[in-house]
Amino acid sequence: MKRTNRISRYFHVPIKKLERSSMEDTNDSLLLNTINTFSDCDDLTRYSLKNKQLQFLYFKSLIDKKTYEQEVLYPFEALKDDNKTVSAYLENEQFENVRTSEDITERILNGYIAIFLNQSEAYVINAFGPKTRSIEESETETTIVGSHESFIESLAMNLSLVRRRVRSPKLKVVYVSVGEISRNTVALLYIEGLVDMELLDQVKQKINDVEVDIAVDTPVFVQMIDDFPYSFMPQYITTERPDVVVSNLANGKIAGIMDNSPTAFLAPTNFFDFFHSPDDRNQRWAVGSATRVLRMLAFFITLTFTAFYVAVTTFHYEMIPEALLMSLAESRNNVPFSPLFEALIMEVTIELLREAGARLPTKIGQTIGIVGGIVIGQSAVQAGLVSNTLIIVVAISAIASFVMPSYMISAALRIARFGLILLSGLLGNYGLLIGIILLLAHLSTLSNLSTPYFNPASPFHPKELINAVLRVPYGKNSRRPTQTRTQNKEDVKSLGTGEYE
Amino acid sequence: MKKGLSFVFMLLLVGCNDKYIIEEVGFLHSLGLDVEKGSDMDEYLVTGVIPQIAPDAKNNRELLTSVSSSDKEALLDLARQSNRDVANGQLRNVLFGKELAEEGIQENIRTMNRDPKFGTRVQVVVVNGQANDLLSQPYTQHPEASQYIDALLEKEARLNNIPETRMHQFTRDLYDDGIDPVTPILRRGEDTVVLDGIALFDNAKYVEKIDPKSSRIFFFLLGNYSSGSLHLELGKGEDDKTIQLLFDSIQNTREMTITNVDETEKMKIDIQVSIKGSLVEYNGPLDITKQKDLRTLETELENRVENRARHLLSVLQAQGVDSIGVGKRVRNSLSYEDWESLNWKETFQNIEINPHVEAEIINIGIFS
Numbered sequence: 001m002k003r004t005n006r007i008s009r010y011f012h013v014p015i016k017k018l019e020r021s022s023m024e025d026t027n028d029s030l031l032l033n034t035i036n037t038f039s040d041c042d043d044l045t046r047y048s049l050k051n052k053q054l055q056f057l058y059f060k061s062l063i064d065k066k067t068y069e070q071e072v073l074y075p076f077e078a079l080k081d082d083n084k085t086v087s088a089y090l091e092n093e094q095f096e097n098v099r100t101s102e103d104i105t106e107r108i109l110n111g112y113i114a115i116f117l118n119q120s121e122a123y124v125i126n127a128f129g130p131k132t133r134s135i136e137e138s139e140t141e142t143t144i145v146g147s148h149e150s151f152i153e154s155l156a157m158n159l160s161l162v163r164r165r166v167r168s169p170k171l172k173v174v175y176v177s178v179g180e181i182s183r184n185t186v187a188l189l190y191i192e193g194l195v196d197m198e199l200l201d202q203v204k205q206k207i208n209d210v211e212v213d214i215a216v217d218t219p220v221f222v223q224m225i226d227d228f229p230y231s232f233m234p235q236y237i238t239t240e241r242p243d244v245v246v247s248n249l250a251n252g253k254i255a256g257i258m259d260n261s262p263t264a265f266l267a268p269t270n271f272f273d274f275f276h277s278p279d280d281r282n283q284r285w286a287v288g289s290a291t292r293v294l295r296m297l298a299f300f301i302t303l304t305f306t307a308f309y310v311a312v313t314t315f316h317y318e319m320i321p322e323a324l325l326m327s328l329a330e331s332r333n334n335v336p337f338s339p340l341f342e343a344l345i346m347e348v349t350i351e352l353l354r355e356a357g358a359r360l361p362t363k364i365g366q367t368i369g370i371v372g373g374i375v376i377g378q379s380a381v382q383a384g385l386v387s388n389t390l391i392i393v394v395a396i397s398a399i400a401s402f403v404m405p406s407y408m409i410s411a412a413l414r415i416a417r418f419g420l421i422l423l424s425g426l427l428g429n430y431g432l433l434i435g436i437i438l439l440l441a442h443l444s445t446l447s448n449l450s451t452p453y454f455n456p457a458s459p460f461h462p463k464e465l466i467n468a469v470l471r472v473p474y475g476k477n478s479r480r481p482t483q484t485r486t487q488n489k490e491d492v493k494s495l496g497t498g499e500y501e
Numbered sequence: 502m503k504k505g506l507s508f509v510f511m512l513l514l515v516g517c518n519d520k521y522i523i524e525e526v527g528f529l530h531s532l533g534l535d536v537e538k539g540s541d542m543d544e545y546l547v548t549g550v551i552p553q554i555a556p557d558a559k560n561n562r563e564l565l566t567s568v569s570s571s572d573k574e575a576l577l578d579l580a581r582q583s584n585r586d587v588a589n590g591q592l593r594n595v596l597f598g599k600e601l602a603e604e605g606i607q608e609n610i611r612t613m614n615r616d617p618k619f620g621t622r623v624q625v626v627v628v629n630g631q632a633n634d635l636l637s638q639p640y641t642q643h644p645e646a647s648q649y650i651d652a653l654l655e656k657e658a659r660l661n662n663i664p665e666t667r668m669h670q671f672t673r674d675l676y677d678d679g680i681d682p683v684t685p686i687l688r689r690g691e692d693t694v695v696l697d698g699i700a701l702f703d704n705a706k707y708v709e710k711i712d713p714k715s716s717r718i719f720f721f722l723l724g725n726y727s728s729g730s731l732h733l734e735l736g737k738g739e740d741d742k743t744i745q746l747l748f749d750s751i752q753n754t755r756e757m758t759i760t761n762v763d764e765t766e767k768m769k770i771d772i773q774v775s776i777k778g779s780l781v782e783y784n785g786p787l788d789i790t791k792q793k794d795l796r797t798l799e800t801e802l803e804n805r806v807e808n809r810a811r812h813l814l815s816v817l818q819a820q821g822v823d824s825i826g827v828g829k830r831v832r833n834s835l836s837y838e839d840w841e842s843l844n845w846k847e848t849f850q851n852i853e854i855n856p857h858v859e860a861e862i863i864n865i866g867i868f869s
Contacts, residue, residue: 313522313523314520314521314522315519315520315521316521317521317523317526317528317588317590317591318590318591318618318620320523320591322530322591322593322648322651325523325528325591326552326554328523329523329524329526329554330554330556332522332523332524333524333554333555333556335524338522339522339523
């Protein structure tokens with residue numbers, strides 16, 4: 001019977017097979033060569049069982065101690081001091097004979113234990129099992145109703161989170177490696193029959209084309225594979241939630257999970273994906289739709305509210321209702337700055353507050369709230385630095401920016417907002433409109449995996465657009481989105497995974 | 502690069518160059534235009550009211566006056582008196598003094614329409630007296646006179662006691678040959694501004710006003726309106742008390758029928774007015790809880806309204822101002838050539854116009 005250690009299999013991470021070096025190492029140098037490769041790696045552990053001529057090489061930090069003891073240390077200690085017995089034991093299936101020092105090095109780096117017999121023969125056994133944190137609730141993508149699991153920094157665990165939800169052999173996982181030094185694994189997940197193979201090839205090609213020494217994390221990595229590196233917009237949606245990944249897989253999308261990263265990316269992405277939260281789907285359609293409309297509203301408020309204030313107070317006093325005009329003019333009366341400068345001061349202050357709050361521990365974060373709320377909110381007005389109305393305007397647009405379920409898009413929009421404020425401060429409503437037109441033009445220009453980013457608004461697919469802006473009730477009429485180019489637009493039963501919008 | 506540069510230039514060369522930062526703009530709220538008496542040449546006495554935004558100023562408004570030969574020049578003159586740019590993009594009311602209105606305001610209306618900053622929602626008002634006098638009064642109960650006037654006019658227009666004559670409607674009626682424009686008319690009261698009825702214009706010249714008590718009757722003849730109330734006195738009762746009747750929440754419809762449209766002398770116009778409303782107050786001898794008495798009261802109401810309407814029409818005909826738009830209806834039933842050859846003003850004065858009123862009391866209140 002095949003003897004497998006459950007734990008080590010569970011955390012097994014397959015590695016890319018190395019090409020064999022043209023010249024095989026001479027047996028004598030195998031151990032020495034390996035040790036030489038790891039020179040100055042003080043965390044490498046070397047343990048010898050002298051009387052059996054055995055040497056173990058491994059990284060304590062990468063292996064599971066229990067596996068090591070049960071599979072390697074205790075059995076070998078218990079064996080007779082006889083070369084034959086040891087050799088025979090090493091013939092067991094969990095040990096793998098390797099011949100080159102490159103292979104050994106690769107294995108050791110992946111959490112294997114290398115066992116050298118007489119310095120010349122080498123076997124490896126998988127004992128990968130570093131400590132990982134437990135599965136917790138996502139802090140960036142919380143939901144009120146629904147699953148509270150989120151990805152962690154272990155690829156195996158992340159894959160398990162997805163596989164648990166899609167119990168089908170049609171869920172395929174393809175490994176691609178990235179990073180010349182770091183050699184990170186990226187797992188590409190898709191559902192056979194739903195995914196467009198051309199898109200899949202494109203992702204693979206893009207990942208293979210990446211030339212980088214160390215790919216640190218998914219958010220870094222996705223910026224290396226996007227179509228428009230100079231754009232300020234996020235182009236791949238990233239998520240920490242397995243349920244989001246699964247429902248997007250069901251739409252025919254490809255998910256990419258990198259090892260050591262709790263973030264997965266989804267491709268192809270469109271602009272409207274950033275406005276969706278699993279909560280929309282968990283709620284009744286009316287509530288979900290209302291929330292999505294609210295988010296679209298928040299999108300416009302974030303972008304244009306402050307800019308509109310600046311344009312109106314600088315150029316278009318005719319547009320303001322009479323009653324509001326009086327209080328606006330009164331609150332602006334003591335302010336020494338122009339509306340544009342005043343707005344920029346407040347917007348930068350809000351950004352400072354936000355950035356300070358993001359980096360600070362929660363205990364000090366409260367102080368920031370007090371300083372921001374009371375000192376800046378009230379005293380700045382009393383001191384006559386900014387006007388009352390502007391505080392309200394800036395606060396509303398800041399709140400609106402936090403409504404966005406994706407932090408990425410909200411950060412991008414805040415940048416765009418500054419551009420719009422400048423334009424409307426210089427050119428009035430004309431400038432504001434120019435800015436919005438430029439933004440729309442840019443959004444329609446962008447592509448993701450050579451599919452249009454602004455789909456379904458441009459190219460225009462009315463039914464799909466309704467689906468993207470509202471959350472229509474689940475029913476027979478829902479179709480998979482055109483962007484994924486899936487061949488299977490409607491048929492649910494043949495696949496066995498029915499969850500999609 | 503070239504593309505980018507040209508785009509930047511495109512941005513910078515157009516756009517709003519005329520900055521109006523709100524606290525630096527003195528936005529005229531009301532503008533009063535009068536004829537300045539006494540000088541050998543006619544000059545305008547222009548009064549501008551700008552709401553005050555400085556919180557510690559003693560006055561709630563900035564009142565500027567100027568005497569000059571044109572109203573545009575007067576605006577420049579007003580600006581010379583203020584620490585803010587005087588702009589008329591937020592103008593709500595233009596008040597014409599009665600004397601100026603009698604001379605005709607066509608030229609003023611025309612230039613105001615030409616200025617794009619001049620909104621079409623500006624209320625055109627005639628002042629029975631001097632606009633300057635009305636605006637410059639320190640109303641103790643309403644420190645901000647122009648907003649007071651504005652609110653007063655808006656409320657009264659909603660209740661159909663005065664027509665809503667913003668610049669748009671006034672200009673429309675002015676250039677329409679089938680109707681003559683009307684405006685509200687105001688006068689100065691004791692520490693208040695009082696609505697003095699409806700000013701009737703012959704083209705752009707003020708000729709006559711309708712008493713505010715009859716203004717609802719005017720609306721019966723003008724078109725279909727709802728809301729508003731009508732107060733009638735139905736003679737003396739038993740113990741020498743006048744019988745009061747208040748007809749409220751009125752909905753009225755008007756229909757005009759023309760007979761003998763082809764012969765100018767024989768042309769006859771019937772105006773069918775039907776009014777519906779609730780009887781709020783009645784202190785006469787009739788028992789209004791009885792259907793029969795209620796019908797009697799309705800007939801009484803019909804007769805009273807009809808008489809007053811006839812009187813109103815006779816005033817209009819005597820002055821030759823077709824403020825209720827009979828001409829529009831006549832024009833619709835004539836060919837263009839016939840209408841052009843018709844001297845409508847003269848015809849209007851001579852033809853027979855009969856109002857027929859049909860009243861219906863929908864309810865008499867809940868407690869009776």
